[in-house]
Amino acid sequence: MNESYTIPIGPLHPAIHEPITLKLEVSGERIVGVDVFCSQVHRGIEWIGMNRNNAIQSIYLAERVCGICNICHPLCMVQAIEKAAEIEVPERAEYIRTIMAELERIHSHLLWAGVAAHEIGFDTVFHYTWALRENVMDLIEYLTGNRVTKAIMMIGGVRRDIKEEGAKKIKEGMKFYLENFKKIEEIYLHDPTIKMRTRDVGILTKEDALKLCAVGPTARASGVPKDVRQDFPYAAYGDYGVKAITPDVYNGEVHGDVFDRIIVRLLEVKQSVDIINWVLDNMPSGPLLAEKNLVKLKIRLKKAEGEGIGRVEAPRGEDIHYVRLKAGEEPFLSWKIRAPTYNNVLPWIPMLLGGQIADVPIVAASTDPCMSCLNRVTVVDTDKKKEFEITKEYMHELSVRKTRRLMRNGR
């Protein structure tokens, strides 16, 4: 039985809900080699933003980068545009953005917790968690009009206000989660079978997390206290003062395993509830938009020239949007999205090596991967009818060529 063979996980596999391929070199049940192949889906979102849409239309496109992170992607993008076009966002809008982002974090972490339970075959917990999640979904629907694509972001502010009634509903919702947090904690952190399946499984050491640039809860569970909300505060986070949650907050030790990632996410749900309550209590009054008239805003954006970077702590980690505007052109001159999953896929390799096949689903799910966020590039040679991926050597060669060209032009 010492002979090893390859098992393909993906591109379509019940454990991985979106297309990505993991080639596992397996000896019996033990994993002796892992290789990840990304880029199974490419939707050309950036291309549309740079060629077809104007900036305002691209907000709704950014929302559709991912079905779950549909606040953080547009938030990140509008931040980049606001920096590029030098638009000042009213304070109340920043606070509403914070509430929306934190509601999204609650719903995303609960969704993740349910999926993780399903991956280890614990369907009861999966159904319970998702039933609890319905509450925040209803809240989101009440506040924005939609359950999924919320369409609340706008360049220079937000599109909907949170009124007295809404604030009351949010308070009630947050009370519901604080009351139920004990139950969730009891299930996830004290159930013996969940602990059996997740403790010391898929360990990512602090060194590896730093070396592979892991982000979000994955990095924090390995003891790296990095959180964009803490390190580079945006929206209302600077006023609140977020502190990155590492598992040692809970039990004083860092293992960097799947169980620690559960701890971090559950504590973040509680943190989000605290943030929302604080933001509601301290909400300033004022306008919602820097520029109410859409036509004027469009003209202003068309005239703008410059570049901006938006950084947002998405539920999965740091999300970065880079936008470059050119005067006289409606679409972006350049738009680059770097979603958190991009950083969190490579850590799969040290996590899975030496593990068992049974660990693959929960380890892969523990980073909360989102392939639709991840995939940007597939190179297709239409003449030779061939698809290929860019290797490191080829990429290096291309970069060298481009640098030489730029240097020639500069002279």
Added chain:
Amino acid sequence: MVDNLIHLIEIIIGTILVGAFGILFGLLTKGIDRKLAAHMQWRIGPPIIQPFRDVKKLFCKENIVPRNAVTWLYNSAPIICLASTIAVLLYIPLGSIPPVLGGYGDVILILYLLTIPSLAMVAGGFASGSPFATVGAQREMVLMMSYEFPLATTVIALGWKISTLHPGSVAFSLSTFARYPVWNIMGPFGIIGAAILLVVMLLVTTGEITKVPFDIAEAETEIAEGLFVEYSGKNLGLFYLADAVKTVVMASLIVALFFPYNLSTYLASHISLPTIAWQTVDFLFYLFKIEIVIFFAMTFIRVSVARFKVDQVVRVYWGYLTLAALIALLLIALDVLL
């Protein structure tokens, strides 16, 4: 000669009836299990007849044989699996109705027969030539080797106790178990021992019918249904039926070993009914007992835990359950000696 022929015809008709009962009741049980599990999981769940619809659909669908499969083995595995599972049912009494093949075998034979469906599944898995099925087949073998020992210990402990009390009887025959119910012949130590054995047996059943937490061979999220990954259409339908019958078989075995009580034995003196009516009452009571056993061995366990890993399954069976079974054996031995 004529007697033999009539006996043979009786057995053939009995086999058909028992087979039909096993399949229909097995599917119904599956439906009830799904409904109960759904309610425990805060859902509504499918209608109880859903398994029948599933089977109907599977039997309408095409059989696909992978190119690198061993075709004859791949196609015969589901038939062997279903046939051997029904064969076990022929040796188990259904209520007060004696087993069709009652005089031809005992519990030891049943233990051996119970391994055949698993072996057929393993053969089918290896024959389908998929890496997922290979992993699934390996896991099924590990699982089978793990639960055999606690299962054998349980049966032997009970049989031994009966044989010491009633040396004249055929120790391992199920009719003997039915005549001397376990709980009636045990002393205080023996009752504790038998209770431990009952728990062991319930957990072995969960493994035998491969449900969470012991469904490592079919783990959907890990190896995509493992053994059955390449199976489709009628072949998959046959495996589905075999699984349904196996559930009834395992529950019937527990009922026969631990709860062989019939209502007629206790009530016939008070209420006078024709024999056929009493047999019907006993049969219904037996179905009720099966449902209770299945609820505890399958539904309740599978909604309350997560799936184990292979090494954890082996640890549970070879470690904890074997230890528990041996302790129970000691307790029963103590009971015999005192």
